[in-house]
Amino acid sequence: MAGPGRLEGQALLAHPLACAVVEVVNERGYERAGVEFFLERAAISRAEFESEFDGKADATLRVMEAFIGDFKSQVKAAYESAPRWPDSLRAAAYEAARWLEQNPKTTQFGMVATTEAGDMARARREEIFRWCASLIDAGRAVAPDPDAIAPMASIVAIGAVAETLRRQQEGTVSADTFEIVPQMMYGAVRPYLGEVAARRELEIPPPPDLRAGER
């Protein structure tokens, strides 16, 4: 937990250390990414680092949390911009794809480089996936037969996204993030609204980028 006066959220993302942690962990792997590399890359003193963080694990986790917070706030805004599911889910999916495309280093950091960073990092990753799964499972409210939907449906759908992103980051699967959105929407919508509605998702073009002017 962050102590008084400690960096978090957007303030942490604006600090050179956030960028340094992401780059060093991506380049060296978590195990070989020592604090001295963070200091050198961010051009800050050890005293400054220690006034903000308890060590490598704390810095890595808090940078990860800050990026997750940024991702969630943008995806949530997109989700809420459309009144009805699955339009809301589609808007969120494309916003997530935009965020991932615009933050490739952070995506690599969150999906691959921090897999060696222990249970806390794993828990943060699981947490964001569960949150995304809740956006998918909101489809129950509009499903013709909610009781017939497999309880695992939303986890399987978000798991497909998570695993595809992981393989994409590793370079073992070549997939354009934007191009896979309709396919992922097919998988997310099918258990809730059926085959016809799911196939429609393959033809629907991306919604407009509501934040285009801000980017």
Add this chain to the structure above:
Amino acid sequence: MGGTCTCLPRRHRYGLYPYFVGALPDHFKSTPLGREQVSREVLTEHQREAVLVRVTAVFAKRGYQATTVDDLLAAGKVGVGNFYALFAGKEDCFLAAYDRIVDRAREHVSLVLAACEEWTERFYLGLRTVIEVMLAEPLEARLALLEAQSAGPVALARYNGLMDAAIEWLRGGREHCPPAKGLPGGFEQAAISGLAFYLQQCLLDSRRDEPGELFAEAAGLVLEPIVGAPQLRRLRELPAAQAL
């Protein structure tokens, strides 16, 4: 006591025992102690297998990154010299444990599918067997599905290879099942990846899902788009003995 056994017909007697005891295969017959030595290779293989069984629990419970060679020595009940005679190090030990788990699961699936030729039945029964094996051995499943992803590039490549093989197997359904035509190109990748992720979540949460229910849900999500609802209903009506 004494005398010969009279509860079996005479042709079933061999001295005091039924004849089939006397007809045991040679390798089951006792041999005088000290006359024949077990080969060093057999002993080494036996010890390696015993160590792998024990260290699987350590890797699964502590996680690959947190596991030390000292942990493996203690759990494996093996000295430093013997450990390094059996394995090149922690990663090599992990890879051997991973391969052992995957090979055993493959053998199990092969046995179940031996008498089955139709693609839909083979995939249905294969998926069911994999889920049953995983839920029956959660520590082994945890090592193979979770820890393999953080145990270095070789383990990760083997894990990815396993996923790719499952994806290709499911993709084979397009040749056999008309409903699969028109599915998005990445359906199989998404379906297998999503199911693997779900199983990982079960293991992380130490959830004890009932295998039959979990399998029924998984088959609906993964297989129904390929084979269609009527075919899946037919598969679900396969006799339990055949399904198991």
